[in-house]
C-alpha cells in the first residue's frame with residue numbers, strides 16, 4: 001500500500017527525518033503520533049505528493065508520489081488539519097469533486113451525512129468549522145479510496161460526532177483500504193486503531209500492532225515500583241502507572257497516553273524491549 005525507505009527531509013537546515021523507513025499495509029488503521037513539530041503533517045504531505053524529498057524512496061499505491069499521477073490521486077482521500085472549502089453548495093461540491101473518485105458512492109455519502117447530521121448547504125463557507133469538517137469526512141469516506149489520510153480528524157467535532165466518526169471509520173475499513181490518522185487526541189481514536197506509529201527525534205520509535213503489544217506488555221496501577229518496570233509514572237500520592245512485560249499470557253489494555261510518554265524518553269526501556277521482541281520474532 002505504502003512504503004517509505006531511508007527518507008531524509010529537512011526544511012532549511014533542520015533535519016526532520018533521518019533515514020526514516022516504514023510500511024503501511026492495507027486493511028489496517030494506523031495511529032500516527034508525535035510531539036508538536038515532530039513532522040507528522042510533513043510526512044503526510046510527502047506521502048501524498050504535495051511535498052518532495054530528494055533523499056529516500058516513497059511508493060504510494062505503487063506510484064512515486066512526486067509525479068502526482070491521476071491514478072494515484074483518485075485513490076487518496078486526504079483530510080488536512082486546516083482547509084478552505086470553495087464557495088459552493090454541498091450538492092455542487094459533491095457533483096464536481098466526486099468525478100475525481102471512481103468509487104464514490106452517493107448512497108454512502110447521504111448515509112454518512114445523515115449519521116453526522118450534516119444538512120445540505122447552499123454555501124459551504126457559511127458552515128462552522130466543525131460542520132465543514134464533518135461534510136468533508138462524509139464526502140471523503142464515500143469516495144472509497146484505498147488510502148485515507150486524516151490529519152486531526154476529530155479536532156472541532158462535537159462529542160456525539162466523535163463517536164459517529166469512530167463508528168464510520170470502523171465500518172469503512174476493509175481489505176482494500178488503509179487509514180492513517182494523525183492526531184494528538186489519542187482518546188478519540190484509541191479504540192479504532194490497530195497499529196501505533198510514534199515519530200520522535202527524526203525516527204519512528206514505535207511501529208507496532210496493538211494486538212501484539214497487548215500480549216507483550218501490561219499496564220497497571222501500583223503502590224510501589226520494583227525497578228523491573230519498563231516505565232513508571234507517578235499519578236497520585238504513592239501510586240504509579242506502570243508498564244511491565246506481560247508474562248500472564250493474557251492480553252492487556254493499552255493506555256495510549258502512557259504508551260506515548262514511555263516511547264519518547266531518551267534511552268526508553270520500552271523502545272528497547274519492543275525492538276528486542278521484534279527481533280525475536
Ligand SMILES: Nc1ncnc2c1ncn2[C@@H]1O[C@H](COP(=O)(O)OP(=O)(O)OP(=O)(O)O)[C@@H](O)[C@H]1O
Pocket residue numbers: 011012016034035036037038039040041042043
Ligand atoms: N513550510 C515550512 N517551512 C519551514 N519549516 C516548516 C514548514 N512547515 C513545517 N515546518 C517545520 O517543520 C517541523 C515539522 O512540522 P509539521 O507540521 O510536519 O509537524 P507536526 O508533527 O505535524 O506538528 P503538530 O503536531 O504541531 O501539528 C516544525 O518544526 C515546523 O516548524
